[in-house]
Amino acid sequence: MTKQTVFINNNEMAKFVCPNCENTVFANVSKYKNIDKAVRIKCRCKNCGYSHAVLLERRQHYRKKVNIPGFYFWNGEKVKKPMMVKDLSRSGLGFESKVKNELRIGDKLLVEFRLNDKNKTLIIKEVVIRAMPGVHVGTEFTANPRKPKTRLDKAYDMAIAHYILHAELIESRQTEV
Numbered sequence: 001m002t003k004q005t006v007f008i009n010n011n012e013m014a015k016f017v018c019p020n021c022e023n024t025v026f027a028n029v030s031k032y033k034n035i036d037k038a039v040r041i042k043c044r045c046k047n048c049g050y051s052h053a054v055l056l057e058r059r060q061h062y063r064k065k066v067n068i069p070g071f072y073f074w075n076g077e078k079v080k081k082p083m084m085v086k087d088l089s090r091s092g093l094g095f096e097s098k099v100k101n102e103l104r105i106g107d108k109l110l111v112e113f114r115l116n117d118k119n120k121t122l123i124i125k126e127v128v129i130r131a132m133p134g135v136h137v138g139t140e141f142t143a144n145p146r147k148p149k150t151r152l153d154k155a156y157d158m159a160i161a162h163y164i165l166h167a168e169l170i171e172s173r174q175t176e177v
Contacts, residue, residue, distance in 0.1 A: 005055045020050035032056050063089040070113025090161050092140040105129050121159045
């Protein structure tokens with residue numbers, strides 16, 4: 001039995017594709033939206049009878065698994081601390097660091113890394129720590145409602161969005177074929 005990830009859209013609908021016959025079904029999954037843990041469901045294709053497991057992803061934005069080295073600056077320090085970006089989305093990133101014990105939920109960091117795209121695009125963004133399960137540090141990109149985004153901030157956002165969209169399209173083609 002294969003397992004695939006299915007994203008819930010803004011209308012609380014999900015697209016299920018049978019890995020065996022590629023039959024596609026859209027279904028309302030609103031009953032799973034507010035569950036606090038991972039939701040795994042077993043699906044049986046009405047077309048060919050194939051059974052497969054599905055993980056419902058409730059994140060607002062697609063999150064790409066990556067392995068990108070980078071740095072962060074913490075608490076106004078001038079010293080770069082090494083990190084490894086492990087996942088990236090339009091709204092934030094997750095990373096691992098060997099010096100995590102000094103970090104706290106709510107801390108603001110400045111992160112710096114290069115996407116592994118053809119241009120090796122440099123990204124420098126401010127983040128706030130939202131979660132720290134195990135060795136992983138989950139962050140969200142910050143936004144100051146009183147201060148409009150600079151041209152550079154917008155360029156970083158566009159580079160990340162393009163990188164994520166490209167990865168999402170490739171992954172969806174691989175899942176559906």
